[in-house]
Amino acid sequence: MEGIGQHIPTLLAAGLALVSLRIYPYSPSSENSVHHEHAKATITEIEDENDDLDTDNTDGSVKPVVVQWRNISCVLMDKAGEVGKTLLKNISGEAKPGRLLAIMGPSGSGKTSLINVLAGQLPASKQMRLNGHLLVNGRPVKNAKHTVAYVRQEDLFFSQLTVRETLSLAAELQLGKDVDKEKYVDDLLKRLGLGGCAGTIVGDKKVRGISGGEKKRLSIACELIASPSVIFADEPTTGLDAFQAEQVMETLRELAHDGHTVICSIHQPRGSIYAKFDDLMLLSNGSLVYMGPAGEKALTYFESIGYKCPEHVNPAEFFADLISIDYSTPEREEITRGKLASLVNTFSGRISESLYGKYESAADNSGVVVRSSSVKLVRPHVGWWKQFRILLRRAWLQVAAVNTAMAALTKTVNVFPKERTIVQQERTKGSYGLIPYLLSKLVAEAPISAAFPLAFAAVVYPMTGLHPTFSRFLRLSGIVTVEAFAASAMGLTVGAIAPTSEAASALGPSIMTVFIVFGGYYVNEENTPLVFRWIPKVSMIRWAFQALCINEFTGLKFLKEKSFDVENGEQALDRLSFGKSSLREAILQEGRIALFWYYLTYFFLKRNKPRYQKFEALPHPTALAECSRASGKSESDFAEDITDAANASADEDQASE
Ligand SMILES: Nc1ncnc2c1ncn2[C@@H]1O[C@H](COP(=O)(O)OP(=O)(O)OP(=O)(O)O)[C@@H](O)[C@H]1O
Structure with missing residues (x-):
């Protein structure tokens, strides 16, 4: 009996795909923290230069973090080096632990840009200039250490894993050995209301899985694994129906009330969602219109400057109408722009000193200029060597299937078109027939064609720690050899069709790329759109990969250490949609593909034989x-x-x- 880790870790592959963007550590606990039973995740960590500064903990509690930003400006320069577009103009504000801050504004007002700046994840660009002060607990961000999570608009998951498996894998890779991960995951599932769908697959457009709202909450759960102090969520309700949007926002509100600092952007929420916000920032056209408490206080502020929200009107809609620019006519545009400018000026004149007073001096003295590069990804918890081994094993079978075929193909398409011209000339002279030529070529090249895949298998098989039995090694060598013949045969066909060597070199790899994409690793047959279903059936990569997987997994038993571990090789094959097939069938199919390409080569060589104009036969x-x-x-x-x-x-x- 062996551990699944000795073989292609399909589950880990999925998990790594999930967390490959970010794998995070587990930092020591701190005393003055707000207790939080479940959180333990981080996406980014701000550079830490002082040990006495804030650190996140590892025992399920969250360090309270106040984030303040002053005079953040972000502009794009044009080619002449002049200011082209202004994304953010002099934006100031703050977000506190235990409170949910919503950044609202019309489309294009700068919400995502600001969230990216605050999270330290604004994509770098040579044309961009970013200035201002960003403070964390009163210290320049460069010197602070705090963990942040970023829930993005799009949710990326491995669709065939269940909700529990997804979280378990993320926990396995991110948490320390001493943490009871089963319990941790159970708690997270319960907390985010995912208990009912824990056993359901995530799914995708083709295979129905969990709902959009559940997917968003799963995204949040994945981000929570390393106890982030600050949670950013960019338009978390986009694409959700009203009920699901409400549930997601309720989740964020609860997280805030548990001690996290939560900052989300949102376009135009309905009234019941607006009521969940503790603080509100209104942006329009990159400028700050309001920053302060949400609810009644925000309405009171606008009333005090002459804009009263009518009764029974959703405040979010009232604000949206108030701060949007109306482009319907030039006159309307001028009026609404004027109103917006006056709102921005009024707020900048009234902005409360007390809002920032506590940390003002730190901000002024720091002179720190915010740069997106000041944030770095945290080192992975899993060691470098283990990551390397996991990734190597994951990649091996596909590499074997793809490389063998590609090498055989390239070799053939580079040489055969030139040879074809010579052969055609010789055949025109009637020197020999096509069948003897093709047979002699096949037999002469067989040892060379087989040598490369055999050598490849002999070197890589022991290195990657696949099943250490000689019979399986022999079968694997056979599989890659048949595949090399199939690829070589395809190269002959391409060489027979293409007018020049250059055309053959372009055409061959293009066809092969399609076969690779539908080779069962990136897209398996079940997930292939109906019109393309025939491609995996004729893909030499798919049958080779399938045969390699069956050869490796069949009959294996795995140690079931984690809830997401598979128990035997057959289950692992099921995951790849190879459960119902046999090794014999896969190799036979590979052989048929090789014969098909040999036949096509024969057909095209015969058809494309050069023809010459003849004199018409007239008697004397x-x-x-x-x-x-x-x-x-x-x-x-x-x-x-x-x-x-x-x-x-x-x-x-x-x-x-
Ligand atoms: N890298 C960039 N290059 C050019 N323009 C940019 C870039 N990033 C943002 N912008 C522009 O800046 C403005 C603000 O964009 P941002 O995505 O922050 O707005 P938003 O309020 O989040 O919009 P939405 O609600 O539609 O997502 C938009 O006009 C956008 O086109």
Whole structure:
């Protein structure tokens, strides 16, 4: 019995795909922290230069973090080095632990840009200039250490894993050995209301899985694994129906009330969602219109400057109407722009000193300029060597299937078009037939064609720690050899069709790339759109990969250490949709594919044989006159009959050849 870790870790592959963007550590606990039973995740860590500064803990509690930003400006320069577009203009504000801050504003107002800046994840660009102060617990961000999670708009998961498996894998890779991960995951599932769908697969567009709202909550759960102090969520309700949007926002509100600092952007929430916000930031056209408490206080502020929200109107809609620019006519645009400018000026004049007073001096003295590069990804918890081994094993079978085929193909398409020209000339002279030529070529090249895949298997098989039995090694060598023959045969066909070597070199790898994509690793047959279903059936990569997987997994038993571990090789094959097939069938299919390509090569070589213009067959003029007299026909009719007969005979010759 062996551990699944000795073989292609399909589950880990999925998990790694999930967390490959970010794998996070587990940092020591701190005393003055707000207790939180479940959280333990981080996406980014701000550079830490002082040990006495804030650190996140590892015992399920969250360090309270106040984030403040002053005079954040972000502009894009044009080619002449002048300011082109302004994304953010002098934006100040703060987010506190235990409170949910919503950043609201019309589309294009700068919400995502600001969230990216605050999370330290604004994509770098040579044209961009970013200035301002970003403080964490009163210290310049460069010197602070805190963990942040970023829940993005799109949710990326491995669709065939269940919710529990997804979380377990993330926990396995991110948490320390001393943490009871089963319990941790159970707690997270319960906390985010995912208990009911823990056993359901995530699914995708084709295979129905969990709902959009559950997916978003799963995203949040994955982010929570390393106890982030600050949680950013960019438009978490986008694409959700009203009920699911409400549930997601309720989750964020609860997280805030558990001690996290939560900052989310949202376009135009309905009233019940607006009521969950503790603080509100209104942005329009990159400028700050309001920053402060949400709810009644925000309405009171706007009333005090002459804009009263009518009764029974959703405040979010009232704000949206108030701060949007109306582009319907030039006059309306001018009026609404003027109103917006006055709102921005009024708020900048009234902005409360007390809001920032506590940390003002730190901000002024730091002189820190915010740069997206000041944030770095945290080192993975799993060691470098283990990551390397996991990734190597995961990649091995596909590499074997792809490389063997690609090498055989490239070798053939580079050489064969030139050889074809010579062969065609020789055949024109009638030196030999096509079948003897192809057979002799096949036999002569067989040892060389087999040598590369055999050497490849001999070197890589022991290195990657696959099943250490000689019979399986022999079978694997056989599989990659048949595959090399199939690829080589395809190379011959391409060489027979393409007009030049260059065209063959372009065409061959293009076709092979399609076969690789549908090779069962990136897209398996079940997930292939109906119109493309035939491609995996004729893909030499798919059958080789399938045969390699069956050879490796069949009959194996795994130690079931974690809830997401598979128990035996058959289950692992099921995961790859190879559960119902046999090794014999896969190899036979690979062989048929090779024969098919050999046949096509024969067909095209025969069809594309050079043809030359022939003289029409006309008898000598004296003979023609005598024969036409004897046949009772005119000379021209008789000549036509002879030409037709000659052409028919030439066609017969061609067909028999
Ligand atoms: N890297 C960039 N290059 C050019 N323009 C950019 C870039 N990033 C953002 N912008 C522009 O800056 C403005 C603000 O964009 P941002 O995505 O922050 O707005 P938003 O309020 O989040 O919009 P939405 O609600 O539609 O997502 C938009 O006009 C956008 O096109």
